[in-house]
Amino acid sequence: MPEMRTAQRLSARRLADLLGRWRGAGHGYRELAESVSLLVRDGRIVPGMSLPAERPLSETLGVSRTTVAAAYQRLRESGVVHSRRGSGTVVRGSGSTREGLWSGAISGIDLSSACPEPWSGLAALNARAAAEHAGAFKLIGYDTLGLPELRAAIAERYSARGLPTSPEQIMVTLGAQHAIFLIARTLLRRGDRSLIESPSYPHAREALASTGALVAELPVSAGSAAGAGSAQEDGGYDASGLLEIAERTTPKLAYLIPDHHNPTGLRMPDGLKSSLITALAGAGAYVIADETTAELSLGESARITPFAAHAEQRHHQDAILTVGSLGKTVWGGLRVGWIRAAPELIGRLEAARRIGDLGTGTWEQVLALHALNQYDDILAERAQQLTARHRVLVAGLAERLPEWRPSSAVGGVCIWVDIGERVSSRLSRAAAELDLHLPPGPRFGSPGTFERYVRLPFSAPEATLAEAVRRLDQAWRSTTVGAGGTAAPVLTGAVI
Numbered sequence: 001m002p003e004m005r006t007a008q009r010l011s012a013r014r015l016a017d018l019l020g021r022w023r024g025a026g027h028g029y030r031e032l033a034e035s036v037s038l039l040v041r042d043g044r045i046v047p048g049m050s051l052p053a054e055r056p057l058s059e060t061l062g063v064s065r066t067t068v069a070a071a072y073q074r075l076r077e078s079g080v081v082h083s084r085r086g087s088g089t090v091v092r093g094s095g096s097t098r099e100g101l102w103s104g105a106i107s108g109i110d111l112s113s114a115c116p117e118p119w120s121g122l123a124a125l126n127a128r129a130a131a132e133h134a135g136a137f138k139l140i141g142y143d144t145l146g147l148p149e150l151r152a153a154i155a156e157r158y159s160a161r162g163l164p165t166s167p168e169q170i171m172v173t174l175g176a177q178h179a180i181f182l183i184a185r186t187l188l189r190r191g192d193r194s195l196i197e198s199p200s201y202p203h204a205r206e207a208l209a210s211t212g213a214l215v216a217e218l219p220v221s222a223g224s225a226a227g228a229g230s231a232q233e234d235g236g237y238d239a240s241g242l243l244e245i246a247e248r249t250t251p252k253l254a255y256l257i258p259d260h261h262n263p264t265g266l267r268m269p270d271g272l273k274s275s276l277i278t279a280l281a282g283a284g285a286y287v288i289a290d291e292t293t294a295e296l297s298l299g300e301s302a303r304i305t306p307f308a309a310h311a312e313q314r315h316h317q318d319a320i321l322t323v324g325s326l327g328k329t330v331w332g333g334l335r336v337g338w339i340r341a342a343p344e345l346i347g348r349l350e351a352a353r354r355i356g357d358l359g360t361g362t363w364e365q366v367l368a369l370h371a372l373n374q375y376d377d378i379l380a381e382r383a384q385q386l387t388a389r390h391r392v393l394v395a396g397l398a399e400r401l402p403e404w405r406p407s408s409a410v411g412g413v414c415i416w417v418d419i420g421e422r423v424s425s426r427l428s429r430a431a432a433e434l435d436l437h438l439p440p441g442p443r444f445g446s447p448g449t450f451e452r453y454v455r456l457p458f459s460a461p462e463a464t465l466a467e468a469v470r471r472l473d474q475a476w477r478s479t480t481v482g483a484g485g486t487a488a489p490v491l492t493g494a495v496i
């Protein structure tokens with residue numbers, strides 16, 4: 001039926017919002033085309049959607065209609081959109097896939113993903129699990145708390161790492177993002193105060209904000225030797241400043257990435273962990289400790305003590321909700337994460353969970369159980385792999401872009417780089433021209449911040465990273481020629 005083929009139209013207002021702080025003056029059709037193209041690659045404008053008509057868009061953006069028409073023409077020529085009768089200018093399916101990160105043939109490079117390829121032993125593990133756990137297929141196939149064996153294995157690992165834990169304190173989730181959003185929507189109400197490091201993992205900020213809570217910020221610096229500002233700073237953390245903000249904000253819920261922070265790769269000093277727990281939990285706040293990348297160390301794979309074990313008063317542990325995941329260690333496609341919390345909180349979360357989903361698949365949990373049985377070996381392999389990749393990335397930057405200052409990452413999957421000029425969004429657009437997808441710095445903070453930074457993941461193979469640095473260098477040269485402070489689009493697509 002013809003109506004079914006009519007594309008969903010994006011309004012001019014919505015597109016203007018997606019373009020962020022875009023202002024017409026000084027921007028030509030090329031910038032507009034590139035920014036729309038980035039939004040398509042970012043996933044915020046989806047294939048099949050039709051772009052606003054030229055006139056309303058030119059009025060909303062404050063540019064001439066000729067500029068919009070020329071931008072649309074450019075998008076058509078580059079294959080991003082096509083004209084469809086009755087629907088106007090419609091977005092085509094994007095050719096880029098996340099596979100680009102790991103495939104031998106390097107064409108498009110997607111630096112919005114900091115996810116390493118599947119652990120090398122995964123196929124064998126799957127085959128072994130199928131042989132040993134055929135009985136799993138006789139079960140209903142999903143549940144909201146987790147298989148008893150898996151909950152016990154996760155609890156045992158926490159206990160071995162210095163945080164005594166019982167299976168009742170564990171809920172298995174669909175990865176860490178699911179856990180963060182479930183906690184946020186269970187504990188926060190409109191108008192509550194929440195707290196997050198800045199910069200931080202963007203989808204956690206979105207989860208907090210989606211509840212209607214106010215989101216205050218704890219500043220974390222890049223921690224580079226040359227970049228650390230104040231004498232009080234300890235590897236990117238200004239302890240007294242952070243404690244003062246934590247005490248002043250009195251949030252209902254704080255979200256922290258204490259070890260191998262995304263995007264800086266820094267580790268919060270142990271003393272600060274204890275003081276923050278006292279300040280936050282002592283004032284009645286809940287704290288999410290996101291440990292998705294906590295066990296990914298650079299250098300020797302080190303055993304990291306869980307954040308909650310740093311509580312000086314035992315009962316403060318009950319205010320901490322620790323989130324973990326196999327997404328970066330084993331495989332992003334294994335949608336298994338977990339929450340460690342007081343049993344009373346696990347009960348509340350389980351009740352809230354059923355509204356949105358009915359549980360984690362049994363088969364994925366069986367694979368997770370097998371992976372945890374050999375987790376130390378998996379982590380050792382990852383540490384070796386990521387250390388080599390980090391070295392290639394940092395050496396490449398030192399050679400080609402010596403004026404950039406990378407954070408002193410000690411783990412995780414990315415570095416945060418001070419590029420010295422407020423041109424991150426421009427750089428991102430120039431990189432896109434070279435088929436290098438790079439989320440601009442503002443994506444990791446509140447709007448308007450971090451134009452002087454980019455996040456660079458080192459999860460891709462060495463050859464891809466070397467090529468990414470070469471393209472960054474090229475993009476940087478075109479960005480800084482005649483660069484000035486510009487109004488640039490803040491992109492809001494997926495960043496993992």
Ligand SMILES: Cc1ncc(COP(=O)(O)O)c(C=O)c1O
Pocket residue numbers: 114174175176177178201257262290292293325326327328332336337495496
């Ligand atoms: C800090 C952090 N937390 C959570 C997530 C989401 O992880 P998952 O894939 O387990 O949902 C990511 C993924 O990029 C992350 O970097």
